[in-house]
Amino acid sequence: MKALKYDANGLLTGVAQDADSGQVLMVAMMNAEAVAATLQTGKAHFWSRSRKKLWMKGETSGNILDVQAVKVDCDGDALLLLVKTRGPACHTGNVSCFYTDLDEDYVKPIV
Amino acid sequence: MKALKYDANGLLTGVAQDADSGQVLMVAMMNAEAVAATLQTGKAHFWSRSRKKLWMKGETSGNILDVQAVKVDCDGDALLLLVKTRGPACHTGNVSCFYTDLDEDYVKPIV
Numbered sequence: 001m002k003a004l005k006y007d008a009n010g011l012l013t014g015v016a017q018d019a020d021s022g023q024v025l026m027v028a029m030m031n032a033e034a035v036a037a038t039l040q041t042g043k044a045h046f047w048s049r050s051r052k053k054l055w056m057k058g059e060t061s062g063n064i065l066d067v068q069a070v071k072v073d074c075d076g077d078a079l080l081l082l083v084k085t086r087g088p089a090c091h092t093g094n095v096s097c098f099y100t101d102l103d104e105d106y107v108k109p110i111v
Numbered sequence: 112m113k114a115l116k117y118d119a120n121g122l123l124t125g126v127a128q129d130a131d132s133g134q135v136l137m138v139a140m141m142n143a144e145a146v147a148a149t150l151q152t153g154k155a156h157f158w159s160r161s162r163k164k165l166w167m168k169g170e171t172s173g174n175i176l177d178v179q180a181v182k183v184d185c186d187g188d189a190l191l192l193l194v195k196t197r198g199p200a201c202h203t204g205n206v207s208c209f210y211t212d213l214d215e216d217y218v219k220p221i222v
Binding site: 002003022024027069074090091092099100 | 113114115124126128132133134135137138146150180181182183184185186187188189190191201202203205208209210211212213215216217
């Protein structure tokens with residue numbers, strides 16, 4: 001029996017990667033319910049910490065992520081979802097949520 | 112002033128992706144110190160929750176991840192590190208930590 005390793009809040013990290021382009025699209029948390037729903041439906045589901053609810057990515061926008069494969073990492077606390085997109089993955093309209101370079105403005109201490 | 116969004120434990124998610132192959136290599140947590148060390152040295156640093164210490168990936172194995180670029184996601188709580196590898200990223204000797212398919216054994220309820 002293999003087990004996923006959820007944290008104290010019952011969550012693990014989900015990373016969605018475009019199965020075709022290889023682009024990393026988004027990172028979001030998943031609880032056991034989100035993992036099960038993703039596998040059962042073939043559509044990426046996550047757990048919203050702010051809204052405290054299960055959500056299917058694209059349930060509002062239509063930009064569902066169709067899951068081709070799911071990989072688990074060596075310590076069982078992160079999942080890699082290889083997906084096909086139906087539109088931009090980011091709610092901003094960008095293809096990926098990672099559209100911003102981390103520059104020094106982000107790490108400069110506030111003085 | 113832009114800000115990264117750390118969780119209640121002062122952590123955010125770091126995803127390392129091979130800048131050449133596009134392969135997602137590993138996921139690990141980063142605190143502010145790990146982010147700063149990564150940017151300052153150009154080598155991926157993370158925060159070990161189990162050992163409660165900052166670590167440079169490869170400090171023991173030599174399989175350092177040389178960081179080419181860092182992207183931040185739309186809500187500021189995840190970083191994508193585009194890296195060059197010097198060897199397998201996973202401590203198991205696999206190129207990536209995501210070498211296992213998530214199968215039903217992982218999600219079957221224990222009865």
